Amino acid sequence: MNDMSDAPMVAERRGRRGGGGAARRAERTARKIENARPILRRIPEFEILNAEALEIIERNAETVLEEIGVAFTENPAALARWREAGADVDGDRVRIPRGLARSLCATAPAIFTQHARNAEKSVDIGGKNTVLAPVYGPPFVRDLDGGRRYATMEDFRNFVKLAYLSKNIHHSGGTVCEPTDIAVNKRHLDMLLAHMTLSDKPFMGSVTAPERAVDSVKMCEILFGADFVAENTVLTSLVNINSPLTFDATMMGALETYAAAGQACIVSPFIVGGAMAPVSVAGTLTQVLAEVLAGVAYAQLIRPGAPVIFGAFVTSIDMNSGAPTFGTPEASKILYGAGQLARRLGLPFRSGGALCGSKLPDAQAAYETANTLNAMLLGGVNFCLHSAGWLEGGLVASLEKFVLDADQLGALASVAAGVDVSEDAQAMDAIREVGPGGHYLGCAHTQRHFKDAFWRSEVLDYKPFETWSEEGGRDSQALAAERARRMLDEYEAPALDQAVREALEAFVARRKAEEPDAFA
């Protein structure tokens, strides 16, 4: 278990032994990949709620827990734990006395380290850090020729490769798309194997059944060593709450497995506003806070100190069609407010992403995405799932969108760096040198800094109209497709100890052989 004080030490120790050897070999043998550390936000958070609003919402959330309660369905052990902790249990309804959930949450770390097999890519989740991970969950992909079809394991591997190659993506994520060509009860094995072998960034575990969570931990024991996994967090997994106010046995089974193993969970209401929560921002925030308080408290009942993240995935809804909508003002307001509630609770915060409803990586997709990503950064998100590749309300993973989003993440990192007011950055020498009517391009200050003074996109077009026209007048989607193709062509896997690889493959083969394929 890591907390704020020992995380750096643990990370350092990790660099010296265990996976450190693989990392050093990777350095020697593989093509050098540029990698940014997680974003360190040197800027304030945007706080949309004033003190009065925060107090109202916090008071109401406690009222929800106390009077209405939450349901832990088909989970007698959970009910027993809650009864033991002092809650009022009636059937599967758990009513939590005012203040109890919040006090249980106090043992959860404000920041924790998730280790990667390449120690240089381990991430601290919490505080002023923002860790960016790819899209999660789409059953479809839109491929480079523009077709929309069911995702396969081959697609999955491509997205893992792109995330590995993307400088500003710090985390390999989890179900980057659903490999629908693999049996439902076995695909977690292939997905984990892909994250472990095709990337050296941190990744997520399976949550679709408790035994798949167990498999996830076991494969990590092979990759990192069992001793290391016993003492450190190497998985962050996504545990959705069945909003409103319901914790089902499948997701809780995964949470119980991971929390007991000291592995991290994002405890995350999944809300389409107006359907799974009230239509109002304040009402939704109240329910989100109540749900997260109950879920995080439960993780602490399993193991005090288990690392958890305050999640809030909230979209609005088109009341005409019932479709979920993204990049909307309501979603931004909820994100900002939830961030404030998470910080007051002292927990790392997950929200946002490159969310959009558009079917194509077009202007709609980008407006919606940029609205969400800007709110994500200023709202103080610590862990951002879906930060690249999300299309069509999360039904589709898109390579072009991935490349475009990943590029924008670099711009966010640059905003987060804040404003340098060092003497050099004040540039008074330059203003004196150039004077009224002059030109800065040639001055000493510009010459010293021109290479890194401005963020520069690696995919957007900055050419003059005539050049751009002569080259075919391509839009962003076409430019992104070209870049994605080139990245995949040039991909080389990071080095991995051959014995570890074989042990992982053997584990996957054995587990696959143990049960027949299931496709539901």
Add this chain to the structure above:
Amino acid sequence: MNDMSDAPMVAERRGRRGGGGAARRAERTARKIENARPILRRIPEFEILNAEALEIIERNAETVLEEIGVAFTENPAALARWREAGADVDGDRVRIPRGLARSLCATAPAIFTQHARNAEKSVDIGGKNTVLAPVYGPPFVRDLDGGRRYATMEDFRNFVKLAYLSKNIHHSGGTVCEPTDIAVNKRHLDMLLAHMTLSDKPFMGSVTAPERAVDSVKMCEILFGADFVAENTVLTSLVNINSPLTFDATMMGALETYAAAGQACIVSPFIVGGAMAPVSVAGTLTQVLAEVLAGVAYAQLIRPGAPVIFGAFVTSIDMNSGAPTFGTPEASKILYGAGQLARRLGLPFRSGGALCGSKLPDAQAAYETANTLNAMLLGGVNFCLHSAGWLEGGLVASLEKFVLDADQLGALASVAAGVDVSEDAQAMDAIREVGPGGHYLGCAHTQRHFKDAFWRSEVLDYKPFETWSEEGGRDSQALAAERARRMLDEYEAPALDQAVREALEAFVARRKAEEPDAFA
């Protein structure tokens, strides 16, 4: 001259006489157009600079004014005014003693009313208001068939019509595109006539020559009545500073005309970072502040109390190609910082817009635009020029982009409304009614609010994939083109007193006859 205290009274008086008759007739006869009031920001501003950074930049700006000074070129009268005010004048260089410019700025109003001929559309510029105006200046248009060509007066009229029909655009703007088929020395007359007759929203005056500013005021005297114009602000015009630190005679001629007439000017450095200002954010902010201090102080020397706006148009630059770039992190940081400086100076603030470098209304355009518009809102902009229709670094005005941007402005207005925490918005009744595992769509709270609970785009696609596919799988550009076409087809001009219209047309005809066409 308006200041905060008498503006409402003036606006009310305007409703009762003068243009009020025309407004009432418009109400009776014309098709009802939906119109939003300027955005009232019930949210805090995002402040990227801490107190120390602000003090450094403010101190440095005074040093720039005192030691380096600014140039007022080919303008002996301006030099005399500055000498009289206590500045050190040497050639055309004006060195302003520390504190003098800031103290001169104190007479500028923190907020002022710009009147529209329809009193319901008059706008207060300053405070927590955000007034949105269309793109300004593009010599090219991209028309609905996708072609890029020189703009004409017909295009100009179309953009004025779209702005008139766009609910969230509060201002008709100025040079919505350059009508290149009209002589340079006469096009301001046709442009003003279009704003005055095709719309009833407030608009901008000409700045390309002092006599064209005089024409602008004279046409307003016909539209509003000379007595009204003598007492009220009916024009807000864009006076760019020739950065670095240079105030040319053309722009100052326009500023002198308008300030003397009590008409408003945006005093706005126009900066491509690294070319017209240092490559650093802090250095650029220092120069921007020095320039605005000098320009606003000069307007107050012309007429104390003249309404002015603190402008900051700053783009970054691609150091590879020299192209200006938009929606970049540096631009956002400068916008946030400049907003803080403007508020500390007690002036209305202009910045931002739907800025982008893309050649097409594609994903690039939308990422860049949304980055800028989000910073614009949170940065506390009071007057946002270019809020719709800007493409290709401002070289091109696009009808599709206009429609897409104008739609997004509605989302910003909704963010700005903040979070309602009234008892009804807390929705505790709904959470109690629905309970764990329930569904909110049918509950009483949702039924009461579903029509206006969520912002809804009027142009983006929310349809299921199958429906969208069957309808041709159109991207945002195609959907926007269809909407623009429909809007232009359905356009009806607001009513205008026939005698006023004839007097305006006669003025334009007479002024055109007075000089030969000039095309440079």
